[in-house]
Amino acid sequence: MGSVSYSYQNSPSHLKHVVPLDFNSVKTVPDSHEWVVEPHASGSLPLINLSDPNAKSLIRQACEKLGAFQVINHGVPMNLLKQVELETFRLFNLPTHRKLCALRSPDGIVGYGVPRIQCYFSKLLWSEGFSMMKAPVEHAAQLWPHQPDQQTTFCNIMEEGQKEMKASTERMMKLIVESLELGPEDVKWLKGETEALFALNSYPICPEPNKAMGLGPHTDTSLLTVVYQSSCSGLQFLGDGIGWIPVHPIPGTLVVNVGDLLSILTNGRFKSVLHRAVVNDTHHRVSVAYIYGPPSDVKISPLTKLTDDDHPPLYRPVVWKDYAYAKSKHHNNTLNFFKNTKEEDP
Ligand SMILES: C=C1C[C@]23C[C@H]1CC[C@H]2[C@@]12CCC[C@@](C)(C(=O)O1)[C@H]2[C@@H]3C(=O)O
Ligand SMILES: O=C(O)CCC(=O)C(=O)O
Numbered sequence: 001m002g003s004v005s006y007s008y009q010n011s012p013s014h015l016k017h018v019v020p021l022d023f024n025s026v027k028t029v030p031d032s033h034e035w036v037v038e039p040h041a042s043g044s045l046p047l048i049n050l051s052d053p054n055a056k057s058l059i060r061q062a063c064e065k066l067g068a069f070q071v072i073n074h075g076v077p078m079n080l081l082k083q084v085e086l087e088t089f090r091l092f093n094l095p096t097h098r099k100l101c102a103l104r105s106p107d108g109i110v111g112y113g114v115p116r117i118q119c120y121f122s123k124l125l126w127s128e129g130f131s132m133m134k135a136p137v138e139h140a141a142q143l144w145p146h147q148p149d150q151q152t153t154f155c156n157i158m159e160e161g162q163k164e165m166k167a168s169t170e171r172m173m174k175l176i177v178e179s180l181e182l183g184p185e186d187v188k189w190l191k192g193e194t195e196a197l198f199a200l201n202s203y204p205i206c207p208e209p210n211k212a213m214g215l216g217p218h219t220d221t222s223l224l225t226v227v228y229q230s231s232c233s234g235l236q237f238l239g240d241g242i243g244w245i246p247v248h249p250i251p252g253t254l255v256v257n258v259g260d261l262l263s264i265l266t267n268g269r270f271k272s273v274l275h276r277a278v279v280n281d282t283h284h285r286v287s288v289a290y291i292y293g294p295p296s297d298v299k300i301s302p303l304t305k306l307t308d309d310d311h312p313p314l315y316r317p318v319v320w321k322d323y324a325y326a327k328s329k330h331h332n333n334t335l336n337f338f339k340n341t342k343e344e345d346p
């Protein structure tokens, strides 16, 4: 990958779903990236203090009603979040040819490239991403080949960020389980090696933000996704009968949303909520998502205690990997694809 400016237009067609547009080189939104962006509504996300004695029931209500909320007192140090953000800017501000040295393989999950959900949409997205699991040692060496100190700093901060996000997410999962009047014995696998993906998202400044989309409407495949979006808005959740609810950033908060697997686990009680990220013409926005799922060998199915004769299990058991694979085929219809078909009476 020796060449300098490597724009999407010049890339072979099989790379169009992997190599992002060279956003700095365009003054208008090209046809390939032109979206009709529905305007947002008014409204806000519930803000929950994790130290509040009522946190449990507030989380349950938020997960049942919208499927998303914001948290404070989440335990992740503010200073660490700022450092993760700084390193995220360092990465995305690298020249395009350098970022392409850490390109994700077309069927891979980790590395640099367009968001994996690009394949759901006919129009291209105004964003780029970098995902990792644990410390991205090899990718850091490709991104900063002549700066070993920067490689170490990047890896250390990303590792620490994942460690703290994991602890906070596990605390919220515990509250969720208790809020459903269940105990650790009902979800023994939560104590095992849960899997997680750390995804850095970048939304370059867009000359015509009403004609482009950062991340198109999607639900996450995870159990829970926890997002740090710093001081720039862009993330919006679709509320039933409300429309796109923008999340105005409050310093130090994290945004949490229910993913498809948690919706399956709760037999549909918790909503896996559609969300999107819009772009703007003044700020380069970044966000950091901790995408938390079950251990790789655990089949997720509706919890027995949440089902009975009147509430039969709505979904078939599935492991995360198979669910994610099905999602690349069925997109936002994947939950329906895993629905139990009602047996006919004899
Ligand atoms: C295990 C997962 C979770 C995926 C799909 C698959 C691999 C890559 C993940 C992400 C990471 C970036 C945002 C997202 C929306 C995307 O485009 O790719 C995520 C998506 C999801 O949460 O569904
Ligand atoms: O950029 C954001 O705020 C949203 C990111 C997101 O939805 C995701 O990573 O799945």
Ligand SMILES: [Fe+2]
Pocket: 218, 219, 220, 225, 275
């Ligand atoms: Fe998402």
